[in-house]
Amino acid sequence: MIRLLGGVAALAAVVVAVVLVANAAVSGAVVTRAVTAAVDPGFVPAGAPLGQIGTDPGDPDDPWSAAAPPGGVILQTPGPSASPGAIGTLRVPLPKNIPIGPRRVGIQVGHWKTDEAPPELTKLVVQTGASWEGVNEVDLNLDIAQRVAVLLNSSGIAVDILPTTIPPGYLADAVVALHADSDGVGELSGFKMAHSARRGPYEDALLNDVKTAYAKATGLDYDGTHISNAMRGYYVFSWTRFQHAVSPFTPGVILEMGYLSNDDDRALMIDKADVVAAAISAGIMRFLSDTPRAKIFEKELVVPAFPSRGPLPTSTP
Ligand SMILES: [Zn+2]
Known part of the structure; x- marks a missing residue:
């Protein structure tokens, strides 16, 4: 027997991927680039908000703030040519520690x-x-x-x-x-x-x-x-x-x-x-x-992103 967890999960602090580009002033000097997170611009690290509030398909009455799982995900928002209802995708990279040995x-x-x-x-x-x-x-x-x-x-x-x-x-x-x-x-x-x-x-x-x-x-x-x-x-x-x-x-x-x-x-x-x-x-x-x-564990998972919430309903007399 189980009951649903209500409420909105607490979110970890946003971790911002920092890209430091040290450009040497002198022409021809080596450009040093330090990247502290995955380079994909849509990469969302573990625990960071996915930037959307979703409604759980299994529990439509309980909206929550989604967060990236361990390992992070890549959020791809619909491009300018996407259809009006497009919600984009979440790409989940293959885990680094895929099980080995017995099943x-x-x-x-x-x-x-x-x-x-x-x-x-x-x-x-x-x-x-x-x-x-x-x-x-x-x-x-x-x-x-x-x-x-x-x-x-x-x-x-x-x-x-x-x-x-x-x-x-x-x-x-x-x-x-x-x-x-x-x-x-x-x-x-x-x-x-x-x-x-x-x-x-x-x-x-x-x-x-x-x-x-x-x-x-x-x-x-x-x-x-x-x-x-x-x-x-x-x-x-x-x-x-x-x-x-x-x-x-x-x-x-x-x-x-x-x-x-x-x-x-x-x-x-x-x-x-x-x-x-x-x-x-x-x-x-x-x-x-x-x-x-x-x-x-053949390839990365691609699943639908979360529908963005419409405007909150206003109270009508
Ligand atoms: Zn139970």
Whole structure:
């Protein structure tokens, strides 16, 4: 279970790229050029504002100030010949530290160690997750995550079990965030999945592979009607809002494994935790075998920039 982080993220101070050009007065002298940031004129360093206020497609009610992720981005605004509605693009350079060695997967445990969250995520501190009939969601999430890690390890996959605090710009071949839901009354059943907007091209594949394996192994229905903005806007994947988010290159999805508040769903997740974990692991393995690392980190990402906000509405009597 997750709720959206409200409000506008605090922005780091603007870092201005300084270009010092020391021109010698004497003709023919060497020109020294010291460049303290990337030379592209549109380069925006990590944490600096992207110069636009956007509206999150996953949460239209919550406008925020976007900031560049670790590594920075290149902002390309529409040229003078662009069509009136053009919004430009964000180019995300390839990370300098692309993973090497065995395939790597991050399993994020929803609500785990939330009290250790950094200041930009302080609103998460109050989100302790669902609880039902004495079962706490965070304990369930951690149990399943550890089982998934054992299974993936046995297939030669390196696994990071991630708490609430994500290493800034975390790089892996896939990240799956685990949660369990509650409807507060015990009626709803099923699992849900989502990924964010403005990310890489492989998240639909990751979602579909895990979804297919999960439905088949658990027998749970897919509850497509209760996928929330909080899921689509999940902070772990929101690299334009938080530094403590996975890299835009890291394919990532959130899985609400079932309703803790539903007797059957809860029994499945607790009594058949090995089945649940095997399903998640199988979906991830399918994705990894279909999606080579060389593809995930093949070229820079180009995603739409943010629409600039129109004039604020005026109050009408
Ligand atoms: Zn949760």
